[in-house]
Amino acid sequence: MSKPSEAELKDFEAQADAWFKENTVTDPGFMLPLTFMEVSTDEQFDFLCDWQRKVYEAGYLGTSWPSEYGGHGMHPDFQRVATRAMKKYDGPIILNAIGIGWAGPLLMDIGSEEDKKKYIKGMLSAEDIWCQGFSEPEHGSDLGSAQLKAVRDGDEYVLNGSKIWTSLGDRAKYMILLARTSNDGPNKYAGLSFFLIPMKIPGIETRRIKKLTGEYGFVQTFFTDARVPAEGLVGKEGDGWMVAMKTLEYERGAKVNPAGGYYIKELDAMGVVDLARKAERAGKPLLDDPVMRDKMVEQMMEIQALNLNNQRRRMAPLNQDRPMGLAMMNKLARTEMIRDLTEFSLAFQGSRAGYYVGDENAVDDGYWHRSYLNSFSATIGGGTSEIQRNIVAEHVLGLPKGR
């Protein structure tokens, strides 16, 4: 596929811009989730499915994925332009993050022809929502020790065990699942297998878990003699660890998601500056406070550095020696930065910072308070900051293993 000219990209950008300007609804009359991980009500779910379908049908999701699987078959540069336009109008998030963000790219990389034909279009159109069954009650960071059992029985596998923190687990039609098919391998990783399984079958039940923010969005998933088709196995039995690690490259941002969209509302330092403009302390604008100004500038510089690092990821010569280095570092630095930024935003609000969403005294309807509470989950999901530090130390910097 040939690279588009500047004029073609500009033309496409103008179309995308006009479409998002006209179609983006920022306030549907109820609270929208900040991330795909906290969808609590049917109203939110239906609205976000509908939004994703509209964006897809307009050609701005799956823009560069092959048309035979449901994509729009264009050059990847068009997708980048479309996603930029989507963010510009601060629209609702794209819901099916696990589908089009990690499972889809994985299938495009290593999936069978049948799997691509069967699953990709439904992921893009939000007809089929996906979830991820990796973490278990005793094994989150130590994913290689996962214990949920999958035993082959003819054309099926029989599943027993439990997964936890399954985002969208109560809404999803399919799950990507890491399960133990053997205990006899040379190491714990050799006994794991990777499956694509249906969720709405006998033997699979979910129980909702409430979050710090009072919202829902993830569940504990229980498997009791659940029978799933053996054709859902991805790769060979026992190859699951390798497949799961490929999936995590997308989840942790080490590989760019080719389907586009964004799943988490991004905060930027200018939002905090706007907040400071409105705030006063002892009758004076807070924006004039030299200590606050100093901190604000520091944060703006840090965000700018992260954004530039993100662009450097696309420059192959800068990444040849450590292809995933910048992305791995970015996941850690960005999530920690957002925590710092939202905490700082509360400092502006003085005692009003204590008011939450729904309280008439809350600043900006409690947006900052909610963002602060949510910021903790980003430093845990997809690998905690401690684990990311280990990864950066060992795999990027080449330091010896800690333990």
Ligand SMILES: Cc1cc2nc3c(=O)[nH]c(=O)nc-3n(C[C@H](O)[C@H](O)[C@H](O)COP(=O)(O)OP(=O)(O)OC[C@H]3O[C@@H](n4cnc5c(N)ncnc54)[C@H](O)[C@@H]3O)c2cc1C
């Ligand atoms: C909002 C949210 C959504 C999520 N969605 C999903 C999902 O859809 N599907 C899914 O499968 N999982 C999901 N998770 C789970 C997430 O991947 C795990 O919570 C995470 O991997 C950590 O595992 P854990 O909770 O078992 O903590 P543990 O592994 O028990 O860790 C507890 C603490 O010990 C530290 N620690 C553990 N091992 C080490 C080590 N070797 N070195 C240094 N420190 C260490 C950790 O960093 C952490 O601070 C989600 C989590 C969140 C917060």
